[in-house]
Amino acid sequence: MPHAHQSSLASAARDVAPLAAAHAATAEERRRLHPAVAEALIAAGFPHHFAPDLPGRSPGTFTGLLEAVAVLGEECASAAWVASVTASAGRMTAHLPAEGRAAVWEKGAGTVVVAGLMPAGTAQRVPGGWRVRGEWAYVSGVDFADWTLVAARTEEAGRTAVRVLAVPRADHAVVDSWFVIGMRGTGSHTVVLDDVVVPDERSVPLEVVLRGEASEGSAPCHRVPLKAGNGLTLAAPLLGAARGALRRWRELTGAKLAAPGGAISGGPDPGPYEQVLARAEGELDAVELLLGRAARVVDRGGVTAVETARNARDCALAAERLAAVVDGLLRTAGTRGQAEAEALQRHWRDVNCGAGHSGLQWAPAASAYARLVGAPGR
Missing domain, CATH: 2.40.110.10 (Butyryl-CoA Dehydrogenase, subunit A, domain 2)
Incomplete structure (x- = not known):
């Protein structure tokens, strides 16, 4: 059942997250995931989350993937990114002819x-x-x-x-x-x-993948236009990384938050650190709401052209806001936050790098949405 799988993927992500955190520095140095982390992602079910035609299981949901990837991203954005994009690529195989799908998934759920x-x-x-x-x-x-x-x-x-x-x-x-x-x-x-x-x-044909055309009887996740769901798989790791950055920022600035003029005192003159905290948490909540709505739209099925464009717009906006959040956190964390071995600056680099992906650019997403909703009769 999709909901059971959705819950189990998030639970598995929580189990994998400490391992990904332990190997994050090694992954950076070697420029690839540690084999133990890659194996854990496979065992957790990310690469076959949307897989077609696997005996004994139904494809999962975008909502479930969003939650699980964000959990991973709090510890290691690279592991979360690989988890998310392999799930996305597995979903695209649903558009191949039946013989091709069978060849790709011949070895079953361990396929990447x-x-x-x-x-x-x-x-x-x-x-x-x-x-x-x-x-x-x-x-x-x-x-x-x-x-x-x-x-x-x-x-x-x-x-x-x-x-x-x-x-x-x-x-x-x-x-x-x-x-x-x-x-x-x-x-x-x-x-x-x-x-x-x-x-x-x-x-x-690529146009079949772009339109989300799959064989009759396919799961709803296989009948989704690419641009309606692709931004979710790219933004989800960034949401997790931004959450991880905020958590680490709080650890680094805890003494300053507790100091007079910096603590959350409720007084008439709130300090600068509590303002940073409140704004960052509010921005992350807003991004979560945006991405959550986008996930529910594609999970529902029957996605319209306007909804597709709105999802792409919202994912690009989410990436832009997440980059702004981690920028603010790094600037206010002090020199400690910029140390080479510091997780905060790694999260900052990861979010800004991920937000630069071509699938998360604001200008084309905004233009595509505005052209649709601004057309006569809309």
Whole structure:
């Protein structure tokens, strides 16, 4: 049952979180998750949260994923990011033909799927399939993946199109290319394909994925436009990381909050630290409400074009507000908060890096929403 699975995923996330915290520094240094953390994420159920056609279980919900990923993000945003994006990539496999889905999930719930959906390669028609070549950067979690979904440009029916193709780990190389200031532990390296033939049953037009078209009888989560749910999977780790930053800020500034003029005294002249605390908690509550509504919309199904655009708008707005929150926390934490080994500055780097993702940019999301609601008859 979805609700039982939703609850169990959050519970499993609470069990994994201390392990992710213990290995967060190692993940940063090695620029990939510790194998024990990756195995724990798989055992918890993140990569197959939305998986189609797994015997004995129903796909989970976006609401359940949001809660569980945020729990992880409080301790390690990189682990939360990999957990979230592998769940998202697993959901996209529902759009493959039945034979392709069966091939991807042949080994069952232990399968890990990752994705590089920028059309950075080309696919040429050959008998029975597609000959694919190209390089796809920023494929998070690829070190632990069994399959990678890549998007490639094709020529079909006299026009340029894009297809999504499922490629097993044995068929592609991974180039160590992830050198960034935040989300260091996500291992978002580059996937390289050189003349790999992918059969038709393991490919689908990108527009099918974007529209959320799945086979009849599929779960509601498989019939969701990509832009209605994709921002949730990107913003959820940032919500957790911002919560972790606030918790650590309180630990660092506890003495200042308790001092005269800084404590939560209820007096006529509230101190600066209690103002920072109140504003940060209020902003995080507001973001949680925004993301919670977006999750409920996609879980309900039947998502409209306006709801899709609103979800994308809300997720971009959430990322913007979360970055502002951690900026304020770092500025007011004192020099201790900026120490290299300090969790607060790691959370700050992770949130700002994640908020820079192309799927969380405010300008295009705002424009797309405004064009819809501003149109005549809306």
